[in-house]
Amino acid sequence: MSNRQAEIAKALGVIAPFTSDADVDAEIARRIAFIKDTLTASHTKVLVLGISGGVDSSAAGRLAQLAVEQLRAEKQDQDYRFIAIRLPHNVQHDESDAQAALAFIDADEVQTIDIAPAVSGLAKQVGELGELTSARRDFVLGNTKARMRMLAQYTVANARNGLVIGTDHAAEAVMGFFTKFGDGACDLAPLSGLVKGQVRRIAERLGAPTAVFSKVPTADLEDERPGIPDEQVHGVSYEDIDAFLQGKPVSDSAYQTIVQTYDKTQHKRELPLVP
Numbered sequence: 253m254s255n256r257q258a259e260i261a262k263a264l265g266v267i268a269p270f271t272s273d274a275d276v277d278a279e280i281a282r283r284i285a286f287i288k289d290t291l292t293a294s295h296t297k298v299l300v301l302g303i304s305g306g307v308d309s310s311a312a313g314r315l316a317q318l319a320v321e322q323l324r325a326e327k328q329d330q331d332y333r334f335i336a337i338r339l340p341h342n343v344q345h346d347e348s349d350a351q352a353a354l355a356f357i358d359a360d361e362v363q364t365i366d367i368a369p370a371v372s373g374l375a376k377q378v379g380e381l382g383e384l385t386s387a388r389r390d391f392v393l394g395n396t397k398a399r400m401r402m403l404a405q406y407t408v409a410n411a412r413n414g415l416v417i418g419t420d421h422a423a424e425a426v427m428g429f430f431t432k433f434g435d436g437a438c439d440l441a442p443l444s445g446l447v448k449g450q451v452r453r454i455a456e457r458l459g460a461p462t463a464v465f466s467k468v469p470t471a472d473l474e475d476e477r478p479g480i481p482d483e484q485v486h487g488v489s490y491e492d493i494d495a496f497l498q499g500k501p502v503s504d505s506a507y508q509t510i511v512q513t514y515d516k517t518q519h520k521r522e523l524p525l526v527p
Contacts (some may be wrong), residue, residue, distance in 0.1 A: 264444075264445065264497070265371060267446065287316060287319035300405050302435075305344070307464060311460070312417055317358060338363070338365070339364075340364070342366065397474070399431060416439050417440055418437070418438025418442070423494055468498055470482060485520070493511045
């Protein structure tokens, strides 16, 4: 393991690789306990999470549902609830995947909020967008979609006196692969410190169907490049990212891509700067 690999893995709180199903089960139990402790400490009883249909929100959603079920049983209080929210922009091209994820999560409540009218309304008011190339405008509005989704989740959470769950994990954090104050904003991040393969193992162990835990990851924010795989955007595979974070050898090109991207996106992982 190089010094940079060790430094970055430590900064992101990367956990040790799983060596058995028992390791996976222990990590599941630890993260459910974390969610329960966070709710209890915050004096809240409701969790909110947007469900895309990918493995990250599927795993986090199922952990959240199990956490509130345990709290209801332990505290004899039916007010503990998990709200899963679908947040499509018009019609999601892979809506069937999202529905499969929802069936697996089995949330207490499911809501659907179409963010398209809000994104369109804002876009009409921002004159700068008209000065951009089509591709650049699409990229900027992709980030707007991510922020609008988080705004919707926080509006529901605020109305229900609840907390918003994030789906960030180490393999995304190292690449800065989240929208600042969009999907990067949350009250608790129960997948933190996991690499992508570990998120898949957890989802599989929790009972997710193969189509859910093996789905090709995509942020799916751009209209002109719908469903573009994360790995195509990264320029490096999740297999290499996971290996890097776990201190394993990777190619020179993968190493340089990961380190350079980590350094370039450092501002996204920090609190606002102050004088």
